[in-house]
Amino acid sequence: MKETRFSSVDEVVARLNPSYPVFVVFPDVLARRARDFIAGFPGTVLYAVKCNPDPHVLRALYGAGIRHFDTASLPEIAKISELLPDAHCYFNHPVKSRGALESASDVYGIEHYVVDHISELDKLNQVVGTDITVEVRVTTPKNNSVYNLSSKFGAQPDVAVELLKEAHKRGSRTAISFHVGSQCPDPSAYRKSLEVAVAVAKQAGVEISYFDIGGGFPADYGDPIPPLEEYFEVIRQAQRDLAINVPLYAEPGRALVADGCSVLVQVQLRKGDDLYINDGIYGSMSEIHLADLRPPVRAIARNGEVQGAKKPFRIFGPTCDSLDVFKVKFELPADIAEGDWIEFARMGAYSIGMQSGFNGFFTDTVVQVSGASTISGF
Ligand SMILES: Cc1ncc(COP(=O)(O)O)c(C=O)c1O
Known part of the structure; x- marks a missing residue:
């Protein structure tokens, strides 16, 4: 299949003159991120599909060597299986419907499933049987991640011990997983959680096939974050200190894809220092609102640069309610006008x-664009 790629975001503007929002994928950036992660992480890398399931993104990661995918729903499993036939899916949602389990097993041959409660293990065994790997998800100690992913899912360590023993007794292979929370600014969170996971494994006294340390690796949104290599070093050190001699898995989402895509929007109306654009918090930009992100922005005019010194603008999305507005203001050139792009x-x-x-x-x-965004700093 011949791939169409633009040479730059400016070329997208010049050729499409888009009055609609455009999602821009930079496959070269995604491929580099994937290769760096595979090279640096001491184990198997699963991409967390929920983070960005766009087929262009999936193909770019696959092309760079990602073969394992953290899938949380049947549609995600179907998409990966159909798009990337030799890829391996893991059903890593702790709560699954019986119908989804049946299809995951019978249609797609999934062998790895996460649980954090005995009722889910019962359901899993009733529908899928026991010739599977049961990953028991354990809660993680508190840290400064932007999203806490242990408040909804994850068994307390003593419960995790019992689940592992029970899954083993029923004849399944066993593994342990956790998630330190998304956009985790502290590499030591992985070590602390690995300490919990290793203690749980020892107490359970069953053979552990692997430790899955989840996602959480941060992306650079402007606030200082440690480089990825620091996270890998902490994990390698923990591997040595805790004498972990089974494989490690990771499920990064954000760190693989954040700087590999841009959203290109058009200004549809300017009222003083308020701009009304054609994407917003119910569209592709909900995280700007949810996590107070400040992604870098650049104004583009039909014929080149937008003029004027930069000043803060309030930005409204396209829907009819007044919630569709970013809490943070964005610095843009003073002369930005209706018809310009951001x-x-x-x-x-x-x-x-x-x-x-x-x-x-x-x-x-x-659309796909070669190279990197001129403002991504990549
Ligand atoms: C089970 C699981 N794995 C991986 C991820 C990806 O996390 P991140 O994007 O922070 O790397 C998530 C995100 O919610 C998750 O729930």
Whole structure:
């Protein structure tokens, strides 16, 4: 299949003159991120599909060597299986419907499943049987991650011990997983959680096939974060200190894709220092709102640069309610006007996959651009 790629975001503007929002994928950036992660992480890398399930993104990661995928739903499993036939899916959602389990097992041959409660283990065994790997998800100690992913899922260590023993007794292979929370600014969180996981494994006294340390590796949104290599070093050190001699898995989402995509929007109306654009918090940009992100922005005019010194603008999205506005203001050139475009960079994570279609606004134009965004700093 011949791939169409634009040479730059400016070329997208010049050729499409888009009055609709455009989701821009940079496959070269995604491939480099994937290769760096595979090279640095001391184990198997699963991409967390929920983070950005766009087929261009999936193909770019696959092309760079990602073969394992953290899938949380049957549609994600179906998508990966159909798009990337030799890829391996793991059903890593702790709560699954019986119908989804049946299809995951019978249609797609999934062998790895996460549980954090005995009722889910019972359900899993009733529908799928026991010739599987049961990953028991354990809660993690508190840390400064932007999203806490242990408040909804994860068994307390003593419960995890019992689940592992029970899964083993029923004849399954066993593994342990956790998630330190998304956008985790502290590499030591992985060590602390690995200490918990290793203690749980010892107490359970069953053979552990692997430790899955989840996602959480941060992306650069402007606030200082340690380089990924620091996370890998902490994990390697923990591997040595805790004498971990079974494989490690990781399920990064954000760190693989954040700076590999931009959202290109058009200004539809200017009222003083308020701009009304054609994507917003119900579309591809909900995380700007949810996590107070400040992605880098750049104004583009039909014929080149937008003029004027930069000043803060309030930005409204397209839906009819007054909630569709970013809490943070964005610095843009003073002369920005209706018809100009704004590129929001580093928008690869939790963006196009989270749009709702509310009010009829939906981004369905995705383009690929060679190289990197001129404002991504990559
Ligand atoms: C089970 C699981 N794995 C991996 C991820 C990806 O996390 P991140 O994007 O922070 O790397 C998530 C995110 O919610 C998750 O729930």
